Amino acid sequence: MTDVSDRTPETLVTDALGRVAAATTSGELDALDTEVLGRRSALATAKSGLAKLAPEERRAEGRALNDARARIESALAERRGELVAAEGQARDRDERLDLTEVVPTRRRGHLHLVTQARDHLEDVFVGMGYTVAEGPEAETDWYNFEALNFPAGHPARDMYDTFYLDMGASESTLLRTHTSPVQIRVMEAGEPPIYSVMPGRCYRLDTPDASHLPVFHQIEGLVVDRGITMGDLAGTLDAFTEAYFGKGFRSRLRPSYFPFTEPSAEFDITCVFCVGAGCRTCGRTGWLELGGCGMVHPNVFLAVGYDPEVWSGFAFGFGIDRLVMMRHGIDDIRELASPDVRVLRQF
Template identity: 55%
Template sequence: MGASVRDQGGDGQGAADTALVTASVQGALERLATVADRDELAAIREAALGPQSPLAVLSRSIRNLDPEERPVLGRVVAEARASLTSAIEAAEARLDAAELLERAERERSDPSVGLLVEPLEGPGARHLVARARMALEDVFWRLGFEVASGPEVEDEWFNFEALNVPEHHPARAAQDSFYLDVDASPPLLLRTHTSPAQIRLMQRGTLPIYAVVPGRVYRRDTPDARHTPAFHQIEALVVDEGITFSHLKGTIEAFTTAYFGPGIHSRLRPAYFPFTEPSAEFEVTCTICGGAGCRTCSGTGWIELGGAGMVHARVLEAGGLDPGRVSGFAFGFGIDRLVQMRYGLADMRVLPENDLRLLVRTRGEV
């Protein structure tokens, strides 16, 4: 990683913090160069990029620094994260290649093994949804959020009850959700949204919370042009003292312009969600017509992207927090829908089909 903050013109608290992070990143890069197995790689990743890593701690501290130090530290954090992410991906690639060669040697009598090691013509690339998720994570990291995760198999308490979803809600019916074990207490199911991670983040007992949670979710939707039974969501959660609806609106606008560009803005419309109060749908300027009005946005100039609102008091209580002392907001949307908008896809079902015509056409795009 580059020079410390003091070397780049900053001073004060930022310099000491950045020196610590620089040493931590350098140590992680040295370990990654010789990593030998998956468990060691996972341990290095957690130590280097996990929520308690020096880099994450520094990222969360940016908002507490003097205004003149913030952009310098922001660049340091971004450069460090990019360097670590690149080194981790390179280490994963080395382990993949070693495992593949080991398997080929072990099964060399199998004629199908040659198909595994023979490269496809042309360079490879990440899937559209994976690339969109990485870009979104990067935007939220630059806004000071940590990237968190949660299990895809949840129980009813985390998935519904703790989020103030009543027992009679349609989502809790077997015909709307994928239940795995209805005899368990509470019953187990594939999560229908990433929101259960909100409760798990609150239960850590560490405040403030500035986190974003991306991941795969599942619903018994009939596949059509805009729905698939398995898809991807990302949501943001902020819990701190003195958080207001104005903070929610400002954060959504900051995210919108950071991801889509300065010509795209956001607006909120009243809505209802059981886990937020008040609640809102948030829309962004139509990316097709730039707000002028077209068929895609039904002539309104706006496209609905997701839901948002202030975290309900009952949800805070379920997370072990006192709603009289802290408040928070959350917002989220579908990553697949974002990809569909960005690339002008008429049918969302092409995303899980791995159609090479689509993948090759968009391979060089970000």
């Protein structure tokens, strides 16, 4: 028998088993596996030399090498199981959760009160069959005033302290003072019937105080169809008031004036603080003013190409910020724009 290596299968096994037993980590054992059983291992070199042996010697030596490989693989598997178990136990000890440790509380955030109110309003009106429309916050004078029956020089324009980006013509650019321009855009975009609400931000040159901010939020509604009456407007406002505030809440109309509606009215709702019984907040009347409304003025229909002899409609609008203040008992609108998270955490 001719030796193919200076090391016999038995010596290869003895050496490998000693090194396997000495391995202390699974990573070290993986490296050892490659070294003693890989393509460049002493065992592989011995197998490659079998071709040089006589047939009988080749068979005997091959069996011995296969037996050596099997013993080494068995030892590696057993040791790997031991090391993996030991490492798992050590990891469990290191990562054990200390139930006595005090963990600081993390507060979950929530939507701003105005956003919550806007979402709720949209849901209520969509449930009543309305669509939701939006428009640009930077508008032209025509959309913000002229198309809404505010011709140049109209005294009612003085009620709207306007931020002009440029001034002097119908195409002058300004920051919209109400969401009514979206009504014009909705009517321009399609034919009646129209049942739509328009929420959004508005801008006026107001000095911030307890009831005014230069940036505020409104929602307006527009209905255009055949045979629409003031009674439909009153019924719609009643239905909205009950859907938003709950059963027992009603609305009422009081005569007023707006250039874009005729007749025009202010609408009040049952006081949310005393539920109509009368309190200091509502001046003992049982009612709180919410917004304005009225039948769409014929001149507004003419501005968008509608025939006022065929179509009629109503519009209404109110401040979302004011609604939030009423609902949550906030007496200073500036709190809604406060960066102090302690204000928002109250709600």
